[in-house]
Amino acid sequence: MKNKRVDLACEQCTVRKFSRFAILQNDELNEMTYNKTCTAYKKGQVLFHEGTRPLGVFCLHGGKVKVYKTGYDGKDQIIQIAKNGDLLGYRAMISDEMYPVTAETLEDTTVCFIPKNDFIQTLDDSSELSRLLLKEACKDLGVMTESLTNLAQKPVRERLAVTLLMLKDTYGVDAVENGSVEINLTREDLANIVGTATETLIRLLHDYKEEGLIESKGRKIKVMDEKGLVKVANIY
């Protein structure tokens, strides 16, 4: 399948002000994006594969992308759901390693690709960008510390609540209805975020529903009782 090329000008890009590139000067931005290509991906396509060498960075212009690592037994662990304005694939490039994860679109998504050399060049020139990425990486390390601890210590029932609250906070904003979480996540995907079996996840969602914590119809899950969920999540 051939993906459609799209023309997107960074200067007028609607997500630019949310992205990491907001701090770049115009000439720096121009230099970096001189060779960029923008592509329309269909749902379910892969931006990059675990174990391959980074060739550049991906800037998401719409849609959602799941970032996951595949375990030895073929089960996926979802590490991140990337969205509008997010930058993907730069870490392995910076640390000079193969991608430790795979990035796959959850919806039709427009993605700009910036070749490695151009990005690195800009990174070398802009101590602001370099510093920003450092700061973000440090922040993300803190977040992952938290995830790791939750995964190690919290029972599934609590982890699911944590996950739903996180999804609501992160993606509930642009949802049509207030407080509803609607991403194109299968039950299996959800289970692969929480770190549990699909069947267990389904049973727990069912329990939550009975307890009036959520409502759900198809893939749309709506948080009805946030305080209740926080209580179940057992945080603080």
Add this chain to the structure above:
Amino acid sequence: MKNKRVDLACEQCTVRKFSRFAILQNDELNEMTYNKTCTAYKKGQVLFHEGTRPLGVFCLHGGKVKVYKTGYDGKDQIIQIAKNGDLLGYRAMISDEMYPVTAETLEDTTVCFIPKNDFIQTLDDSSELSRLLLKEACKDLGVMTESLTNLAQKPVRERLAVTLLMLKDTYGVDAVENGSVEINLTREDLANIVGTATETLIRLLHDYKEEGLIESKGRKIKVMDEKGLVKVANIY
């Protein structure tokens, strides 16, 4: 208890060539460490507490330090065992957050402390240091991705094998006997790395012993059959 001050000159520091500061020019190093203080900590003392504000960075000159996060129920999850030449506490400082973890000495340890302003100043001046830390952070994010996936997918029996192999690789070098892992880790600490209950960990060590994978006496654990352990760990 009052800790003993120690005088250590960075110029002659034996761990400097292993540390992140190896890339600094002499004058940069001098500037950064002008106000440093070096302190001898006893075993079991805390360098910094989870939830407190970073005031500077810690450079380990000897001994080992466990870095852990405490869960809501008081159980600790060990994130890292820091050693000679490692730098601690700079991430939360850079991301401008409270410490997400606690750092506690496992042995008597000498630690140099560099005040926040001096470190930040040097970071601002040295794009090399900034870039090095960025690279390391990116690398660590990849490692944590792996840990997260293991924790979510691997049964305890496999995770313990992974942990033992990791400890051997990382700390086996300076151990007296070849292939033995001897750090001042209680069974509880070990369990808190693996992410399991102390009793479960003890039973598994017992199993490993019966299978000839390891030998152990007190806290010293010696890997007898590395290939066997790799097999148990279930990693490619």
Add this chain to the structure above:
DNA sequence: CGTAGGATTGAGGCTCTTCAAACGCGGTGG
């Protein structure tokens, strides 16, 4: 020699996974 903290062992039970089967629902072709 006594004590305290860590290590070990045992029993019981709960959480969660696995395997199997049925169900729903949108799309497709006859």
Add this chain to the structure above:
DNA sequence: CCACCGCGTTTGAAGAGCCTCAATCCTACG
């Protein structure tokens, strides 16, 4: 228009894995 897939979802049953609690053992150390 309807039957038939195919994929995702749901439900059920059985049992493995792991945790908790409690008791006992060990060992370093004062």
